[in-house]
Amino acid sequence: MTSAYDEDLSLAIELADLADAASLARFRAVDLEVHTKPDRTPVTEADLTVERAIRDRLAQSRPDDGILGEEFGTAGDSTRQWIIDPIDGTSNFLRGVPVWGTLIALAVDGIPVVGVASSPAMGRRWWAAAGGGAWTDDASGEPRRISVSQVADLADASLSFQSLAQWRGAGYLDRLLQLSERVWRDRAYGDLWSYMLLAEGLIDITAEFDVKPYDLAALIPIVEEAGGRFTSVDGEPGPWHGSSLATNGRLHDAVLAALDGER
Structure with missing residues (x-):
């Protein structure tokens, strides 16, 4: 193309x-x-x-x-x-x-x-x-x-959370633990590797905190062109907001709701 x-x-x-x-x-x-x-x-x-x-x-x-x-x-x-x-x-x-x-x-x-x-x-x-x-x-x-997965249910999803320290420092550790109980599998693959696994359809969700634009900008076109969705943890587009949430798209709204404290 x-x-x-x-x-x-x-x-x-x-x-x-x-x-x-x-x-x-x-x-x-x-x-x-x-x-x-x-x-x-x-x-x-x-x-x-x-x-x-x-x-x-x-x-x-x-x-x-x-x-x-x-x-x-x-x-x-x-x-x-x-x-x-x-x-x-x-x-x-x-x-x-x-x-x-x-x-x-x-x-x-x-x-x-x-x-x-x-x-x-x-x-x-x-x-x-x-x-x-x-x-x-x-x-x-x-x-x-490459393309993202077609997983549509959190219960079937694989989550990469980067590091517990990030989530604890951002005040979101309790929400991460709650989300981890709702997904099929959770791991911390880390750095660019998590996002590329997502873009290849091998995992379904990855998110992190304390990130700068240069940590994220190159990843966004790859995830989005693979069919995924990429925002901050608050749902804002772009690499400018200090956090990231990338999913296969189908799961994005459910993950945003979970991280907002909604059950």
Whole structure:
């Protein structure tokens, strides 16, 4: 399928290639440099290297577009903004756990329309552009279109909740526990992996708190083009509200009601 954003998607995939090469070169390196940011989260030299590489390439290819990145903030003022998380899952990266990746999005007027999630240590990549479907590459290396599940009852649903600490800190732990009693299965897969499992139809619900736009923007087109629905926990669209709820669409209203305290 074609999309009005095919050229932007091609560039995003090129950026993901650059990112994968830079990040994999330092994955499990014994001399990896790690620092603590003011918010007490870790940042590695690989985070910085990846974001610099992406920004340099965008400066050449899209000099008039804006950029929002986790490590170097906002640059430019445009209705078109590239949103970058150089390594989503930095804690996994620095511990040698392969569940991490680079997230690259293009938002137009604040709405994410292109998303690439690339996880080189797992050998996987997912991508989407508005109107063009959601895709991944499987073991054969051939693109494969993906779609969410058709589960329509919470009792049959698989839920990923990211971490108990997030839910406790947001004051929602009791509602999570109540929701977990209503679903078939609950796990904490974490980071981009939960959303990609959802987009492939392998789980049905994922939600988290204490998230920034660069944690979510690339995931939104992939989930939505796969047929899912993506909002905040309060039902607001977009990556700007500090929380996320992604579902296969059929379950979304029921989960929103459960998290609002309704039974």
